[in-house]
Amino acid sequence: MHEVEESPLDAYLRADRIPHIWCSGCGLGIVTGAFIRAIQKSKIDPKLVSVVAGIGCTGRIPGYLNFDTFHTTHGRAIPFAIGLKIAKPELHVFVISGDGDLFAIGGNHIFHAARRNVNITVICVNNFNYGMTGGQVGPTTPEDARTTTTPYGNIEPAFNLPYVMASSGAVYVARWTTLQPRKILDSILEALQKDGFSFIEVISPCPTAYGRRNAQKDAMETMKFYQYKTKVKHGADPKEGDISLTGEILTGKFVDIQKTTYMDRVKMLVEKANKKGA
Amino acid sequence: MKMARTEIKFGGFGGQGIILAGFIVGKAVSLYDKKEAVFTQSYGPEARGGACAASLVIDDKVIDYPYPVSPDIMVIMSQEAYHDYVPKLKEGGILIIDEDLVSLDDIAKRAGKIYKIPATRFAEELGMKIAANIVMLGFFGYVARNLLTTESLKKSVLESVPARFRDQNAKAFDKGYKYAQETIKGE
Amino acid sequence: MATTYIIKDDEKTKKWKTPHGELYIIKDRCKGCSFCIEFCPKKVLVESKEFNAKGYHPPELQEDETKKCINCGFCAMICPEFAIFSEADAQSKDIAQIPEKEYPIPESPKIPEIKKARDVLTGEHFWNGDVAAAEGAIAAGCKFFGGYPITPSTEVAEHIAERMPQVGGVYVQMEDEIASIAAVLGAAWGGAKSMTATSGPGFSLMQENIGLAVITETPCLIINVQRGGPSTGLPTLVAQADVMQARWGTHGDHEIIALAPNSPQECFDLTIECFNLAYKYRTPVLLMMDECVGHMTERVVVPERSKIHLVDRKKPKGEPGKVKIYEADEDLVPPMPYAGEGYNIHMTGLTHDERGYPSTIPETQERMIKRICDKIRIHADEIIRYEEFMLEDAEIVVVAYGITSRVVKRAVVMAREKGIKAGMFRLITLWPFPEKKVRELAKKVKNFLVVEINYGQMVLEVERCACPSKVHFLGKMGGSVHTPEEVLQKITEVTK
Known part of the structure; x- marks a missing residue:
């Protein structure tokens, strides 16, 4: 084993900001790594990669990525990304943000972005709670889970993200856990090959705020939970993707279809408005 | 044509084209007669279904206060508008009405002159009830011929309606104008 | 990044060869989650006894030499800290690698450029x-x-x-x-x-x-x-x-x-x-x-x-990579890079330093706030526009803006006709507030009247700046504009 100072990922990291702020065992670093590897493999011009995030632990990912990165307000990464993409269509625009940011405070935006089939890729890191603020219940918290604001257990049903994204119109929907980093990487590459609204959910441990309140004493236990409970099934009906506190986690690619994208439509509109006699 | 500040109010119900009528006159004065004009209108749901009004202030000089204080001319196309607005008509001012839709009472006594036209009926006879406002504008154009040129007004009408309805609107305008020429005598 | 996650059919021996990897570690990045140890398919790693700078035990190789790294790269992928990776060892270098796959990445349609666009309707x-x-x-x-x-x-x-x-x-x-x-x-x-x-x-x-x-x-x-x-x-x-x-x-x-x-x-x-x-x-x-x-x-x-005079952004002067994106020029305004130009922008709503990096120290906050406020404050004179109407000999200044200014103008004319020396000061720029000008006017004029369609907003600013003059207020809660007569009446009242 050789001791070194730099990792091959450092080329795309703001290495002067490492170590990052995330807890030991937090899955966000795994997602960050998978993202960088996907960009490397895709061979797209890194100059044209833009990453937008909202607020939360996941929202800090762009701050460590050495691309054009935008850390916006809570819930608003998606509309910001839409503006960015429209203003400069040659950009590859990614949104990487958390479950609460994208589906609670930002819920309205993600559904409409999928409906429009806007040409962006959204990676939602789902850790089942609001980690940065110390572990409060969120829209993906499983029923009965303990959080600081559900001290008696969560009484609300959770969103099944692949299902809501599929029904909102996303052309690519997949879900993985952080124990499947290769799948995350492949999925990002697949999403890049689709010019429409693609969505990847990554289930990720939050050992400090969520795991330890829910019978997973550390991140390792959460990862082992994924190891035993994860089922991979491509083409599964997203309806089956509900996640319970202790049940199976269905992963795989749920949707992979082709539809006219938003930028296609914008182009057609501009052409139509400039046709003679319009 | 020299002109002091003149205030004109158009009143009727939503759907009669009251607002368009006011806009057309304003545009004629402002762009074609090169005088100052400010056009304001009632706005919101009432402009669609309820009582609605459009106002115009025209002047040789730059206009500061843009709203009518006591209108010199009123063009009224509904009974409700008659009751709402005519009490504000300047004493001795000009009142123009659609005679089938408005019946006069004591309020009208403040008017110095009253001109009547069955504008809506004429429009119906022309097979385009929707152009009652344009018939009215033709009539108004004659009455107000000392304020704005008929050429400008007609040009503004034709510029403000969709190209495929231009001929019909020209007919409607002429109908109103001619009726005024025929019926308003001795001026 | 290891890509030799393969074994290859050896031409001569017809046996499968397994590549091996060398492991590399950045010890002080490790936060001791043990994922690399637990999820290594060959179990080549164990927790070391040593402490790193953060007090964690970074992984080390097993003593059992039969357990050999196969350069699968999983440790690198599962490490949340970018702290460990493997590369093919010397003997494995000649083992054929999977040819790198090409990924056809589509480009989004561009918006057609419109030549001779009718953007200025002269x-x-x-x-x-x-x-x-x-x-x-x-x-x-x-x-x-x-x-x-x-x-x-x-x-x-x-x-x-x-x-x-x-x-x-x-x-x-x-x-x-x-x-x-x-x-x-x-x-x-x-x-x-x-x-x-x-x-x-x-x-x-x-x-x-x-x-x-x-x-x-x-x-x-x-x-x-x-x-x-x-x-x-x-x-x-x-x-x-x-x-x-x-x-x-x-x-x-x-x-x-x-x-x-x-x-x-x-x-x-x-x-x-x-x-x-x-x-x-x-x-x-x-x-x-x-x-x-x-x-x-x-x-x-x-x-x-x-x-039509148009102002564009100031472009960054330096090369991408050498520019701090929030480093301001002398006018306190930093040039603006756009996405896709290679500047590796980091934009954040967090308090940030000149590089755009978040910073939670009070000194950064102090510096940042001061600059983004001062870049407006020091240019207030260039930014501020107003209209003066009959102010030269005015004994009362009526302050107004927007639609109200047109009512006030009329009222001022009416007041002059009555012999009252009224004038209007119209705010075209509301913010930054033209405080210098109001202070100047206050030296000459005893009475200010602020007319606005609210229950008292800009009047507060006038009061702040017009001292020691008297500041009067004529408001309206909304729904209609003042009439010139109302304003005239107030002018008459306060000038009595």
Whole structure:
């Protein structure tokens, strides 16, 4: 084993900001790594990669990525990304943000972005709670889970993200856990090959705020939970993707279809408005 | 044509084209007669279904206060508008009405002159009830011929309606104008 | 990154060969999660006894030499700290690798460029204020409008929706006002002049992201066609009651630029001016219209294109990679890089240093706030515009803006006819407030009268600056404008 100072990922990291702020065992670093590897493999011009995030632990990912990165307000990464993409269509625009940011405070935006089939890729890191603020219940918290604001257990049903994204119109929907980093990487590459609204959910441990309140004493236990409970099934009906506190986690690619994208439509509109006699 | 500040109010119900009528006159004065004009209108749901009004202030000089204080001319196309607005008509001012839709009472006594036209009926006879406002504008154009040129007004009408309805609107305008020429005598 | 996750059929021996890897570690990055140890398919790693700088035990190789790294790379992928990786060892280098796959990445369609676009409609028009503002934006080169319909600003959006595609721009009707302003900021970083238009409730929803525009120094235009409030208030009727919200609507210390037109012509002219100010000072700019000005129709003269002065961003001078994106020039305004130019921008709503990196130390906050406020404050004289009407010998100064200024002008003329020496001071720039000018006037004039369609907002600023003069107030809660007679009566009353 050789001791070194730099990792091959450092080329795309703001290495002067490492170590990052995330807890030991937090899955966000795994997602960050998978993202960088996907960009490397895709061979797209890194100059044209833009990453937008909202607020939360996941929202800090762009701050460590050495691309054009935008850390916006809570819930608003998606509309910001839409503006960015429209203003400069040659950009590859990614949104990487958390479950609460994208589906609670930002819920309205993600559904409409999928409906429009806007040409962006959204990676939602789902850790089942609001980690940065110390572990409060969120829209993906499983029923009965303990959080600081559900001290008696969560009484609300959770969103099944692949299902809501599929029904909102996303052309690519997949879900993985952080124990499947290769799948995350492949999925990002697949999403890049689709010019429409693609969505990847990554289930990720939050050992400090969520795991330890829910019978997973550390991140390792959460990862082992994924190891035993994860089922991979491509083409599964997203309806089956509900996640319970202790049940199976269905992963795989749920949707992979082709539809006219938003930028296609914008182009057609501009052409139509400039046709003679319009 | 020299002109002091003149205030004109158009009143009727939503759907009669009251607002368009006011806009057309304003545009004629402002762009074609090169005088100052400010056009304001009632706005919101009432402009669609309820009582609605459009106002115009025209002047040789730059206009500061843009709203009518006591209108010199009123063009009224509904009974409700008659009751709402005519009490504000300047004493001795000009009142123009659609005679089938408005019946006069004591309020009208403040008017110095009253001109009547069955504008809506004429429009119906022309097979385009929707152009009652344009018939009215033709009539108004004659009455107000000392304020704005008929050429400008007609040009503004034709510029403000969709190209495929231009001929019909020209007919409607002429109908109103001619009726005024025929019926308003001795001026 | 190890890519030799393969074994290959050896031509001679017809046996499978397994590649082996060398492991590399950046010990001090390790936070001891043990994922690399637990999930290594060959179990080649164990926790070491040593402590790293953070007090964790980084992994080390097994003593059992039969357990050999196969260079699968999983440890690197599962490590959340970018602390470990493997590379093919010397003996494995000659083992064939999977040829790197090509990934066909599609490019999104580009918006066709419109040659000879009709963006400046030179000539005379009979436009209302909303339409004039929309045309002003297009003449200024605005190419993105994110909006949501709301009375009485809707006509701006409607007109833009028709005109934008004609000039190769985009109107997007977003799902709400928050999305609208967020998209506007995104578009600005993509290099498009961008704007939105809204009214009371929508303006309230936009406040947080106006703050983001302030702290990230994002140039953009927000038009507020003011109506009566609070809340839904008077959707179709006038007010001027958002002028303090314009100043302090978003939280935290900041300066803002806000202009108030009083005619459709000014809606056109000042919209262009707003974009110029936004790009000159890298800041969001507000055009505070009111329902009356928005819906009033008058002649608007659009000059020739060559007569329209436009300000563009200051481009970064240095090479990408060497530029600190928030390092300001002497005018305190940093040049602005756009996404896709290679500057590796980091934009954040967090307090940040000159590199754009978040920083939670008070010194950074002090430096940042001071600069983003001072870049407006030191240029106040250049930014501020006002109109003086019959002020030379005035004994009472009537202060007004927007539609109210047209009432006041009339009232001032009427007062003069009665022998009262009245004059008007019209605010064209609401913020920064022309305090220097008001202080000057206060040296000469004893009485100020502030007329506005609210229950007392800009009057507070006049009171602050007009000392020791007396400041009177004539408000209206909204729904209608003052009549000239009302203003005249008040002028008469206070000059007695």
